[in-house]
Amino acid sequence: MEEQTIRVHRCETKKEKPQDDQLIFGKSFTDHMFVMDYSEPLGWHNASIVPYQPLQIEPSAMVFHYGQSVFEGLKAFRTDRGSIELFRPEKNMERLNHSNDRLCIPPIDEAFALQAIKKLVSVDQDWVPHTEGTSLYIRPFIISTETYIGVSAAAHYKFIVILSPVGAYYKEGINPVKIAVEDEYVRAVKGGTGEAKTGGNYASSLKAQEIVAKSGYTQVLWLDGLEKKYIEEVGSMNVFFKINGEIVTPKLNGSILAGITRYSVMDLLNHWGIPVVEKRISIEEVYEAYQNGELEEAFGSGTAAVISPIGELKWGDKQMIINEGKTGDISKKLYDTITGIQYGHIEDPFNWMQNIETPSPVKH
Known part of the structure; x- marks a missing residue:
């Protein structure tokens, strides 16, 4: 994939954020999302951060009929150092490409995808919750969007990343x-x-x-x-x-x-x-x-x-x-x-955490 930039289109009206103690896993979503398209011969292109919004996809899009889709899950954390950081995100991008290969989806540029995730989290940094045990869940996914009823690998795809502030996954927490x-x-x-x-x-x-x-x-x-x-x-x-x-x-x-x-x-x-x-x-x-x-x-x-x-x-x-x-x-x-x-409470001897540059948010 040729080197490309990420265009940012900020939303005009921001959503009301849920309180940290009211977070339900996977129920709330941030103001923006990342979208990138794939088609031949362009490859992956049109990388953009846009306001979170419904997708416009044809009913005949192949993902609905033949299940050609993959996804990942990772988190961003507010640390004791005052930074926002990701936990081993390069492993998620590596695994995403492993899934892509199995589902006949064109590989992504792992470094660029990670750059896009970091940029998106930076844009929506105010959504990273502050309370211990909370985080910003990151859901990258790829779907086949070609309009065709026939069993074959698609020629058109969308790579999308959405964000969701979350609390504990299980209501039991660390309890058995x-x-x-x-x-x-x-x-x-x-x-x-x-x-x-x-x-x-x-x-x-x-x-x-x-x-x-x-x-x-x-x-x-x-x-x-x-x-x-x-x-x-x-x-x-x-x-x-x-x-x-x-x-x-x-x-x-x-x-x-x-x-x-x-x-x-x-x-x-x-x-x-x-x-x-x-x-x-x-x-x-x-x-x-x-x-x-x-x-x-x-x-x-x-x-x-x-x-x-x-x-x-x-x-x-x-x-x-x-x-x-x-x-x-x-x-x-x-x-x-x-x-x-x-969360930055203890030393990271394995260099697992990656920092996200978070400039001051743009005021509207």
Whole structure:
């Protein structure tokens, strides 16, 4: 893609911002959004920051019919240093291109996309909440917009970034959640789109999620799609188990999303000298460890929730109460460390945070 500039068209009337203590995850959106188009032979072009507004898309746009879409999720934080910073955003852009490749979407220029995100956050900097535990959620996504009814890769796309001030993803916060093991429905299989961040993966998870929610469970723990035996991931998180002093997480296998927080958890555990192993692990192994008193802790990791301790795991008619339903020491330490780095409370030895230049907002 040729070097291009980002045009900025500021809104004339700004929205009323929600109070920090009234934030509901994913419900409020900022004044502006970033939009960029793709077509042949121009490639990616027309990069603009514009007022947040509805999209004008034809009913025949291919995204509605064949599901060619990808997305990402990352956050901007107000730090103790008075700056606004992003957590490992280059990894999100790298993963976005991995998803693009799987969905036959043209790759983006990762450095330019990150520049666009930083510019957008800078324009809407007043929307980054100030209260501990809050942040500005960033949702980049790409959709196919070509008007054609036919199964093929599209020739026209839109890359869009929207922003949303958010509080905690789970109402439980860092307190343990209840998870149900899913052994009927399938989310993804190796060779499918499970390792891409695409909307279809989440649509296929809704039925099982709806069923377990009626029984009071927060999320679904997915098993592999072939044998329905090996643990893969929770709907919105990767998953970790502490078994007899060792941290175990399912090995990436082509149907598990490679989480940015997952990598960060493993980096921290290795940094602390705590054994962490990626391997194929069955639900039977986890239950056996539970029966033997060796399942000491379980938790999920993800951008939205950061670290979410698992206090109860239900597998069929078997119920596992983990660590007496309390937050474990490793979960707490990981949560405190990752959020501590994100908010600037503690040192960032890995240089994970990237600063956003925030000049004084333009007054209207």
